Amino acid sequence: MPEIEIDGIVTQAPDGATIMEVAEQLGVYIPHFCYHKKLSIAANCRMCLVQVEKAPKPVPACATPATNGMKVFTHSPLAAKAQQGVMEFLLINHPLDCPICDQGGECQLQDLAVGYGMGASRYQEEKRVVFHKEAGPLVSMQEMSRCIHCTRCVRFGQEIAGVMELGMVNRTMHSEIVTFLGRSIDSELSGNMIDLCPVGALTSKPFRFAARAWELSRLPSISPHDSVGANLTVQTLANRVMRVLPRENEAVNECWISDRDRFSYEGVNSPERLTRPQIRVDGKLREVDWSVALDYVAHGLRDIVNTHGADEIAALAAPWSTLEEMHLLQKLVRGLGSGNVDFRPRRMDFAPSGVPAGARWLGMRIAELNELDTALVVGSFVRKDIPLFAQRLRQAAKHNGTRVTLISLGNDDPLMSMHEHVVVAPSELPAALARVVKAAALQCRVPVPAGLEAIVPDIPSEAIATSLRVRGRSMIFLGRVAVQHPHAVQIHVLAQHLSDITGAKIGFFSDAGNIVGGYLSGALPSARNAHSMFTDPRCAYVLLGLEPELDCHNPQLALAALRQADLRVVLSPFVSETMREYADVLLPVTPFTETSGTFVNAEGRVQSFKGVVRPLGDSRPAWKVLRVLGNLLELEGFNQDSSEEVRDAVLPPASLKDGQFASGLDNCIKLPIDAAALVPAKGILERVADVPIYFSDPLVRRAPALQKTNDAQAPTARMSSRTLAQAGVVAGSLVRLRQESLAGSASGAGEAMLTAVLDDGVPDGCIRVSAGHPSTAALGAMFGAISVEAV
Amino acid sequence: MAILGSINPILTAGLDGDRSWRLADYVARGGYSALRRIIAERTTPEQIIAEVKKSVLRGRGGAGFPTGLKWSFMPRTLPGDKYLICNSDEGEPGTFKDRDLLRYNPHAVIEGMVIAGYAIGATRGFNYIHGEIWELYQRFEDALAEARAEGLVGKHILGGDFTFELFAHHGYGAYICGEETALLESIEGKKGQPRFKPPFPASFGLYGKPTTINNTETLASVPFILNMGGDAFLAAGKANNGGPKLFSVSGHVERPGNYEVPMGTPFATLLEMAGGVRGGRKLKGVIPGGSSSPVLSAELMMDCTMDYDSIAKAGSMLGSGAVIVMDETTCMVKALERLSYFYYEESCGQCTPCREGTGWLYKIIQRIENGLGRPEDLDLLSSITGNIMGRTICALGDAASMPVQSFLKHFRDEFAYHIEHGRCLVPREVQRAGSGFFTASA
Amino acid sequence: MQNSLMLTPELIARIDREIAKYPVEQKQSAVMAALAIAQEAAGWLSPEAIEAVASYLEMSPVAALEVATFYNMYDLKPVGRHKLTVCTNLPCMLSGGMHALEYLQEKLGIGLDETTPDGKFTLKQGECMGACGDAPVLLVNNRHMCCSMTPAEIDRLLAELD
Ligand SMILES: Cc1cc2nc3c(=O)[nH]c(=O)nc-3n(C[C@H](O)[C@H](O)[C@H](O)COP(=O)(O)O)c2cc1C
Ligand code: SF4
């Protein structure tokens, strides 16, 4: 470790560290623009020039390695003159109209110009003008004259997002940042470029000129959208959320957030917000006072219990509900005597009762993703399902040589270097994993698990098995598709065998923000689960925070069950047309920005947060609504004064590891392999259903800017050229898609009309039709047979 | 032909213009004998490097760095790919020697590259050829094909166990790609933007692999060094300035062209070889080492000998050996304006002082030339150059600044006159006539 | 699909020869050559051509655009049948490079960066071409260098080019 001295402070520098890094550790600030700790070193802005003893010229601190005996002066006359000179150059062509700039007040250039600039400008020539550009609905490129060419945005694309959408074209002072032909920036991480831009060149389109930075309050929060649990800073003004920014947490989201985390706040202010309780009177929904609505619910539920039995009540919570909400909901249902409660609406296959299910989690800490030697990801559209996990794997593959393998249902580019990428039809997913299990067993010379007799490994499965066996840290991750698969349990069982054989551990890439919290909250069924509560319809349903027609495994099945019920109680921040059709009671509860609560992320990190604005209209935090309901129903244990009290009852502080990680997480499953699950479907067209990133929950679905992105385009029926030919339909034409009802159920069938699109990335014999969108809500299950015909 | 004269020629000895560039001609001149001997005698790389060190061959690309020393930085025994790059991106205004080497003696470059590749343990080499001399890029491809066919390049060269693939890569119009790390970026298929050093190419070069970059003339000298011995090559020049050197003489001389003379030859001799100042007019100033080197007044220049040390003593640099001669018909403001435009136009746009500073310099000088100068402009120009020099990623920042500083130093009065009178000391017609364009015979 | 429209098999074959110069995983190294080949075929580099080259070399289109806009000899707008690039840098200027350019402007009746109405000539100013001994020089269509230009030489050249 070299010993170096900066401004008189002597310190040990880590090997290979630059002057900038050492200074940062010491808390010595060296001005900079292009340097960013997460990006490669460009050393192009030259703002960080410092003096080094014996060096004839000032050196850039960001790029100069600290060497033994080095003496650095960051404020000496030489350094100051160099910094001042650079600042003058940066400003000569930069507009000096901070008061009208959107970045005013939070501009690094503005800040540093004050500290390091000179008074008057010596530049008398004409200033450069750079034309504004169009780059899609999220990132504004209206003020490109302000660009200081630090290339942070370009490097972000290349290095972090994995796709170079921005480039700096031309040379000389005419260099400018562009997208190719003015195309939109489509990366799901694009908003981070806005944060990275040290000036007002790249700004947030939704936020542009909405407020001045210094007027805003900044409050911490947690993103509900995926299981990263990204730490947020929410900025508010006059009780309105104005902007969401990442709150740095190296162990969770580093300094990044996905665009979904960033721009979903717009949905909070959606015109579809439900602000007054409503009950159905004479067939019509009427606004009523809370007390009336809650009385209605309490009586309704009591009536059902009394006349039909408690087992006729079912409750389903969205997996983005808080721990407290889910806990009180299940407590309510159980208090009434029912065991029909769940929080996994997109799941259909559950382990038989009696098989203990631990809280399914990542199987490790998030930060460890970067250190893996091998990662096998099964059944995930990983980049769009959990953008920041994909980002970590991308860095891992690049900097750590991690072998990343994907077994998935489409060839969506994960934008990282892949060890293997196997694309299979949904019904072949278990078999594809089984091949890896068998290959691993044969390679390790251990007995092949029973049930795999008919399985024959192929070249990719051999390679994957080998990669998992190689010494080091290996993980098998089960993604959204694996969990929502009709053979989800068998996939898990196969993964368990693979884990037993290779020593790789199992983890879950859960999509929604509070899956782990759901398990811990106790909202697990002791009778009917999220699927069977619809296949075996009940008299009363209580829904929390979801839209079944968009958020359930089989929207039509769910809707049919709801339609036949006698009482439908909906606790939701939003109201939709469909909801108005079936709901008997609409209770306006608040989104995450208006309530306190807790999300437990994939790694089991317990993250509590507070509301950042007051509830809109008459809406109330759901945990409070459920508590009052519990009291009205005269149930035990509904007297908490705060959400913290609820949380502490579920997760006693003493039970937390390191004060922040939940215990009781367990991915183990012990069940025999069922050879029947390993037989791919024959003679049918299968549906491949992804849940596109901006259709994934009610909040994002109502965020206008996100809905304008390319990722939010309405679903189509995507097929390979073979499938198109087989089905006798033409790409570009309108087709009718049809799904049959579930075996043993009279409901769950449906039809939709979509445009057929050629996509050779879809496995042959499959049609990719996204879920989560109104245009496909009329279809049936996310998996299984689907038919297509020309219209 | 544009090699118009020589004293004790080595690199250009026996050349017969466009008629003698082929392999057979080169072999007839003794070409490839050094390579054959190395392969046959299994000369060790250390021996070759020692010989080159002895010759005190200094890089002909401009910086004059000792070639043998540079080669010894290569981690020769490190496993994996290593590269040798020949820098034929000759774009420094005034320099046109590499063009003539590629034109008349391409096989000397190839042989030099193969030997250098052998000495530094390279597996593959590229010759990066200036885009505008496309015809010579194609000629080099032809010469390479000849060499490949003879087993002089490629797998198991001359039946030995040395394998070295060699290819031509053309530029497409960017001066900055002459800078060695910009050149590497360019070969990697990117914009030619210089890299910050360290790391140096010898440890992190092309594709992140150890790489050595040498100028065309440097590499072309190598076979001759090995044939005549390092000592003899050194003796052909002057102490600390080994060998002969090609000087590109351009501007106001009777016979602009390349001249191969021993290092240390008096400038006066070189000027005389070039036919003296055009039309017998009076010498005003000389840029002795390519446009980036500081201009010298006629008096200072006439006292110089053509070698690194003498020119440095006079306050300039031998650089690439491009001698730009300016006579009394030259408007020094206009000359500087044109040079400043060049650096502004060729800045890669990457680092702030160069991107912004070169444009600023140019705009001010242009204003002065257009009669809109202000008294404070000259101090401002000095101050701006001071803020560019030593603050940039690559030496282009210095290269853009030194002309400004030196023109102001040696011809300040002319700039002051421009500012004061809004016009030039040298009447327009005189300037116009000075170029000889309208009077030249076809 | 897209690149087969823009890049004919002949062009692909030429590009493949360039790709072969570089290590297998370094296809992108051939981008300068591939862009030059595409430009030679079409007379200029359209955005479609740039994208076709990018996709053939498996690089992002904006990265190819960076290259195409960085190097002077790529033409991102259509040019005349003969693009004449006159060097006006100092050494050429001392021997009449600027005058040669003015002379051409007058003869062709166009300004810098303009094309004659018949689409025959485009006039460009160039930087040092490494041929200062033959000043003034000009480059025809990026390929052929004409040396020691005089008014008479220029007249002859213009007459020869059709
Ligand atoms: C702006 C700039 C332009 C350069 N142009 C050239 C050039 O055209 N040819 C060249 O050989 N070296 C050029 N160089 C020098 C190279 O960076 C490098 O030092 C040289 O090729 C090394 O070869 P040598 O050691 O044989 O001289 C240039 C340097 C700079 C900073
Ligand atoms: S000094 Fe100029 S040419 Fe060199 S890296 Fe900086 S901007 Fe580019």
Ligand code: FES
């Ligand atoms: S921060 Fe070091 S050069 Fe920009």
